[in-house]
Amino acid sequence: MGDRWLLRGAEVITCDPAQEDLPRGDVLVEDGIIVAMAPELHASDCRVVDLRGKLLLPGLIDAHRHTWQTPLRALGADWTVMDYLAAVRVKLAPAFQPEDVHAANLAGALEALDAGITTLVDYSHCIESPGHADAALTALEDSGIRALFAYGLAAGPRQSTALPTHASRLADAQRLRTTRLASDTGRIRMGIALTEMQVPWEQSRAEILSARELGVPLTAHCSAWPVSGPSEVQRMAAEGLLGPDVLFVHCTFSSDEDLKRIADSGGAIAVTPETELQMGMGFPVTGRALRAGVRTTLGCDVVSSNGGDLFTAMRLALQVERARAHERDGLSRVLALKAARMLSMVTLDAAEALGLGRVTGSLRPGKDADLIVLTGDALNLTPLNRPRDAVVLQAHAGNVESVMVRGRWAKFQGDLVDVDVAAVRRRVVQARDAVLARVGGPSALLGEREALAEHWEMGAAKDA
Ligand SMILES: [Zn+2]
DSSP states (O other), rough: OOOEEEEEEEEEOOTTTOOOOOOEEEEEETTTTTEEEEEOOOOOOSEEEEEEOOOOEEEEEEEEOOOOGGGTTTTTTHHHHHHHIIIIIIGGGGGGOOHHHHHHHHHHHHHHHTEEEEEEEEOOOOOOSSHHHHHHHHHHHHHHHHEEEEOOOOOOOOOOOOOHHHHHHHHHHHHHHHHOOOOSSSEEEEEEEETTTOOHHHHHHHHHHHHHHOOOOOEEEOOOOOOOOOOOOHHHTTTTTOTTTEEEETTTTOOOOHHHHHHHHHHHHOOOOHHHHHHHHHHHHHHHHHHOEEEEOOBBTTTTTTTTHHHHHHHHHHHHHHHHHHHTSSSOOOOOOOOHHHHHHHHHHHHHTTOTTTTSOOOOOOSSSSEEEEEESSSGSSSOSHHHHHHHHOOOOGGEEEEEEETTEETTTEEEEOOOOHHHHHHHHHHHHHHHHHTTTTGGGGTTHHHHHHHOOOOSSSTT
């Protein structure tokens, strides 16, 4: 039969309300499933990994990332959202060929795994042709990560010859759903990523209904700038289109009423603190969303501007929220948002937001073995007081020593497993060179910034 692993002696942080943390515990994994957890287990016919002095946690879940942007790393370090849209969405995205998307998604997914992310929501909105979609998906499969491949229905700035109409894009998504992504139990599942909802509402409605018809979750950027007229959430609510299968992203300008609507529908929000703070998308909605009862998760969004690890995202989201509370209260007497809360946002809450709460997101017998090991003897984690809080406030991606996805080691004792890292690096550098050459080099990236307001109809939504 398959692999049996006894993970011995770790400080186990379960992130599961029904399963207590174990200051020193054993975890038995069989055929990809956690079959037992206890202070001490005795098992034969298994390989034993000594994890004494180390931390064992569920794998982290990145609820929002445009993985295709990996070759553009840090190009947008000083960009606002308008710069970003002009350079990345208008200029660079159409310059990607399928092989570039594959190189990008493979390197990006491996970067995520390396940083302890075992599940990724890939908001894949660089699909110029069916070949682009296939390449993005193949790379996720190749990487070993668990993912929601959210097919991006957004068209590029110029009409694609391969997918010239909205209907053809919907049909291509359906093609994948009926072929490669027909299963709802595979490592890669299908989702739909909506076009920005400031496009005509009829188009957004068609996209939402299409996701429902395909029976897949949907995710959508939402209220990342002030919107005049009815908000996206109001429109969806008015037509009965909200639901637990919707993962909104940002919602920085959502009203408290909209947050309540999302909470009541069972939907979720992905906060991406680093992009929101940098680009001028308003303050992360974390605190308001949690107070409204929304299932709230975190994402890295784009490595074209910022970091690709969730330790940074947890810390930023937490401390910004605390700063805002101090400002509001004139020095809070109690920190209402607790550090450990952030850990559930990148584990169990995120799994539930993706409909995967019974599969991943915490350590409990019966769940898939999606787990990570952090070094316990690093100076930045020594002495290890309050392990959960230390993970949120002290740990970094460099502490991730081993990563298991569905019982298979993706990273083991410091190294990605069965990955030719040099080749992955070579390919993503080639993709960077090819894409930049096609647009006339880095100096040409912001050339169309002025024309942008017209193209994207930013600010006051013109379809309002
Ligand atoms: Zn995004």
